[in-house]
Amino acid sequence: MSVLKINGLTKQYGPITALNQLNLTIEAGNIYGLLGPNGSGKTTTLGIILGILSQTSGDFEWFGGKYGDKYRMRIGAILETPNFYPYLNAAKNLQIIQDIKHSYDDDIDGLLEKVNLAHRKKSKFRAYSLGMKQRLAIAATLIGDPDVVIFDEPTNGLDPEGIAEVRKILKKVADSGKTVIMASHLLDEVEKICSHVAIIKEGQLLATGPVGSILSNDITVEVSATDMDKLFKIVSDVSWIYDVKREKEMIEFQMDDNHTAQEINFMLYKENVILNHLVSRKRKLEEEFLEITNK
Amino acid sequence: MLQLLKTEYKKFRYNSTVSLLFILFTVLFPTVILAGKSILKNPSPPFPSNNIFYEFPTVWEYQGYVGNWLVFFIMGFMVLHMFTSEVSYKTMRQNIIAGYTKKEYFISKMIVIVCLAVYATIIYTLSCLVLGMIHTTGFDMELVFDNNWASTRFFIMCMGYMCFAFLVANVLRSGGLSMFLYFAFALILEPIIKGAMLYYLKNSAMNYLPLNTIEDLMCMPLFRTSSDFLQTEAGVSVVNDLNVTIGLSIVYTVLFVVLAWVKFKKSDV
Numbered sequence: 357m358s359v360l361k362i363n364g365l366t367k368q369y370g371p372i373t374a375l376n377q378l379n380l381t382i383e384a385g386n387i388y389g390l391l392g393p394n395g396s397g398k399t400t401t402l403g404i405i406l407g408i409l410s411q412t413s414g415d416f417e418w419f420g421g422k423y424g425d426k427y428r429m430r431i432g433a434i435l436e437t438p439n440f441y442p443y444l445n446a447a448k449n450l451q452i453i454q455d456i457k458h459s460y461d462d463d464i465d466g467l468l469e470k471v472n473l474a475h476r477k478k479s480k481f482r483a484y485s486l487g488m489k490q491r492l493a494i495a496a497t498l499i500g501d502p503d504v505v506i507f508d509e510p511t512n513g514l515d516p517e518g519i520a521e522v523r524k525i526l527k528k529v530a531d532s533g534k535t536v537i538m539a540s541h542l543l544d545e546v547e548k549i550c551s552h553v554a555i556i557k558e559g560q561l562l563a564t565g566p567v568g569s570i571l572s573n574d575i576t577v578e579v580s581a582t583d584m585d586k587l588f589k590i591v592s593d594v595s596w597i598y599d600v601k602r603e604k605e606m607i608e609f610q611m612d613d614n615h616t617a618q619e620i621n622f623m624l625y626k627e628n629v630i631l632n633h634l635v636s637r638k639r640k641l642e643e644e645f646l647e648i649t650n651k
Numbered sequence: 652m653l654q655l656l657k658t659e660y661k662k663f664r665y666n667s668t669v670s671l672l673f674i675l676f677t678v679l680f681p682t683v684i685l686a687g688k689s690i691l692k693n694p695s696p697p698f699p700s701n702n703i704f705y706e707f708p709t710v711w712e713y714q715g716y717v718g719n720w721l722v723f724f725i726m727g728f729m730v731l732h733m734f735t736s737e738v739s740y741k742t743m744r745q746n747i748i749a750g751y752t753k754k755e756y757f758i759s760k761m762i763v764i765v766c767l768a769v770y771a772t773i774i775y776t777l778s779c780l781v782l783g784m785i786h787t788t789g790f791d792m793e794l795v796f797d798n799n800w801a802s803t804r805f806f807i808m809c810m811g812y813m814c815f816a817f818l819v820a821n822v823l824r825s826g827g828l829s830m831f832l833y834f835a836f837a838l839i840l841e842p843i844i845k846g847a848m849l850y851y852l853k854n855s856a857m858n859y860l861p862l863n864t865i866e867d868l869m870c871m872p873l874f875r876t877s878s879d880f881l882q883t884e885a886g887v888s889v890v891n892d893l894n895v896t897i898g899l900s901i902v903y904t905v906l907f908v909v910l911a912w913v914k915f916k917k918s919d920v
Binding site: 403406407408409410425426428429431433435437439440441442443444448451452453455456457458496499500 | 666667752
């Protein structure tokens with residue numbers, strides 16, 4: 357069952373087209389990564405589907421129209437920055453969200469515990485660090501046990517410790533069976549957490565589908581040897597090896613998955629090149645992303 | 652409706668600006684006029700004595716005039732702050748994301764405005780009754796309530812000012828800018844327009860300007876007393892007929908609300 361259907365969504369800001377005929381369907385239970393460079397239209401898309409921006413044309417429908425204009429009651433979302441009343445403490449801020457969502461059975465203490473903020477429950481929001489604000493925002497998204505959770509750059513601006521903590525919480529949310537839509541730059545994270553991705557650039561959808569279908573079957577290989585010139589010449593001449601790049605102490609190239617690292621090693625050994633480094637790995641989402649967005 | 656009000660209360664109960672303004676209004680309302688007692692010990696004519704400010708039925712008009720300024724400054728400022736602070740904290744946006752429809756958010760602010768107007772009117776009515784009872788010799792119910800629906804007029808005036816502030820806040824959204832426009836429009840721009848209209852038109856059309864009309868609901872009592880005289884002598888009235896003022900103020904207030912809603916509905920959050 358699809359929870360969200362976006363049809364031909366377009367947003368113009370004067371002469372600038374922030375979103376151009378975007379079509380996207382998100383199925384229930386999917387963990388959807390929304391990827392794109394800065395200014396690609398990710399936040400605009402989320403703003404429109406959350407009802408805070410109006411589209412120039414196109415439409416979208418949440419939950420098959422089941423909840424009418426009250427669909428946001430079934431969604432928990434953070435858009436850009438965590439937004440709370442700075443003079444209220446964590447618990448009081450969450451109570452306001454509870455009121456808006458008409459959800460009075462939530463265990464506020466439990467939610468704060470979940471995001472590791474129970475000890476700062478009585479502190480005013482303005483006294484929180486960015487990481488704590490982000491964690492409080494995540495707690496707020498879980499109020500009312502929503503069917504869909506939306507995170508927009510949840511680790512933006514955080515220090516490494518903050519990123520690690522937020523990652524851990526996001527993983528827990530993603531594992532809870534909810535539909536998650538996450539706009540992020542952290543492709544490594546998206547690759548680990550998300551089941552599906554959509555790649556947007558300049559307001560246009562470039563690719564979408566399960567993570568596995570976006571990632572090509574090609575293999576990236578890194579090699580090095582004492583005689584780097586000879587090594588470079590040999591691999592450059594092999595027909596099934598392509599995209600050979602020579603770096604300072606390493607040569608990196610791509611090959612399809614019909615070939616193996618063992619085959620490379622054997623071929624080079626026969627040519628009297630003894631490798632001192634050989635690593636083969638599947639292509640990362642980051643590499644696919646860069647290739648798709650740079651086309 | 653009650654739930655929307657409860658949520659607004661939770662939002663602003665601990666807001667220091669709102670609390671300070673609320674206390675200021677409550678304290679200043681009954682005390683400002685009393686300060687006049689020591690400042691204006693021997694008022695000049697046409698005031699026979701300063702008791703006219705505190706006794707029935709004139710207390711309704713003089714206290715109403717004090718309230719006119721207090722509501723314009725304090726309550727207007729409070730409405731501007733309550734709306735624009737939510738824009739700057741981005742909590743308005745978060746409220747909508749969390750589940751409010753635009754209509755609910757708008758209604759929640761309107762409920763706050765109505766409640767503030769009711770509160771100000773209660774303070775006004777109580778302070779008039781207390782001041783009047785203390786300063787009036789003899790007790791005559793007819794004299795006490797000989798006030799031309801003063802409390803109703805005061806309530807409409809509160810609604811008028813606050814809905815205007817709400818409209819300005821809605822249009823500009825920035826705290827500083829909207830405060831500047833709110834005060835500048837009422838204290839500088841409209842009086843200039845009024846002066847220009849009087850100079851060029853030489854009639855009473857200037858009295859129909861929006862904030863002037865709302866102000867006239869509780870105008871300086873002397874203006875109303877001298878209005879007939881000016882009409883006869885100069886052919887220009889400085890205040891409209893009270894019923895016209897009431898009717899027009901309601902029309903302006905409704906217009907402010909409708910325009911604010913149209914702007915709010917159309918704008919991105």
